Amino acid sequence: MHVGIIGVGLMGHGIARNILSRGGFALSFLDHPGNQPVDEITGLGAKACATPAEIAAVSDVVILCVTGSPQVEAIVTGEAGLAQALKPGAVVVDCSTALPDSTLRMGEALRAAGGDYIDAPMSRTAKHAHEGQLNLLVGGDAATLDKVRPVLASFTERVDHVGALGHGHRLKLLHNYVSVGFMTLLAEASAQAADAGVDPQILVDVLAGGGGSSAALDRLAPYITAHDREGLPFFVANAQKDIDYYRAMSEASGAQKTIADGVSSALAGAVDAGHGQAYVPELVSIFRKADS
Missing domain, CATH: 3.40.50.720 (NAD(P)-binding Rossmann-like Domain)
Structure with a gap:
């Protein structure tokens, strides 16, 4: 072929x-x-x-x-x-x-x-x-x-x-909603921890030993602890696109999308601030307080 x-x-x-x-x-x-x-x-x-x-x-x-x-x-x-x-x-x-x-x-x-x-x-x-x-x-x-x-x-x-036909894309959007949603939530929590002076390794260890243990934590942990973004070379703008595709799919089917709307808003704020070509792990820094 x-x-x-x-x-x-x-x-x-x-x-x-x-x-x-x-x-x-x-x-x-x-x-x-x-x-x-x-x-x-x-x-x-x-x-x-x-x-x-x-x-x-x-x-x-x-x-x-x-x-x-x-x-x-x-x-x-x-x-x-x-x-x-x-x-x-x-x-x-x-x-x-x-x-x-x-x-x-x-x-x-x-x-x-x-x-x-x-x-x-x-x-x-x-x-x-x-x-x-x-x-x-x-x-x-x-x-x-x-x-x-x-x-x-x-x-x-x-x-x-x-x-x-179509089920592959539907499942990919469901998958990315959960994956990107988890990582966006984790980045926001990690930013707050950093603003408060929490040791980043202790944060990762506490999450890994409890309900925060996840693939999202595995992917973001190198950035949380050492500012290494290379483990997930996925642009914030593409993450926002995928979430908005999920929202469009949900709207077309009449499904609830309240949490997805919040994730989209968080990502849109980063993109609008000029961080669309940042990698998703960098949201940990992008979400920090302006005076940090």
Whole structure:
């Protein structure tokens, strides 16, 4: 199979290198200013394309690894988009974090173009992407997933089929709401502790020995104790985007979102203050008192 990828950023670069080096597949990628340096993947044989349509014309599988629904929709149905040149039977695998309603519309557009679509949002970090150990939550037809499993196996540790098309993105938003929500709450508590002069290691130890023990604490502890942000290279602006996608999904279904509104407000304050490109662990400092 010839594979295409659109979005060679922090996560997509790792996916691309493993498709080439571990999977042994031919790879085309969209030439875009948002890409990470592509010397490694071009050295492994990857070929640059100028438009999504050019990628569609040569690819049996196309992987999307972009910011969210507006970008996915432009790539799939926009000018020189995938739907204009899709090979018959080709599968588009959307590894982005997107809105389920948009995912269903993109699925219809690609099926009308003669292909198919699965949503396969990722969990874990850029380090796991580099090492080929991502986890995917896949929504869509099981037979379609089986067609692309050899490609997915090249950059994943675990692939879970979670239901019909759209369920992957729905579960990813639920997951990120809980994960980002926990980390935002923890950052706010840690900021208050720091303002009060509490020893940060003692704070971490107390939380770890009680009800605060969690993956969120594991991810933020290096920053709380040593201002090391590198364990979670996830931008605050992207965290806010994911929470707002969750809020939109909740509003569309009539679900309660009171706590999500509070998390969004906290993150929006950080973004509005110019910290959108900070990593999430840095909220521990961003949330401190202005005179700290």
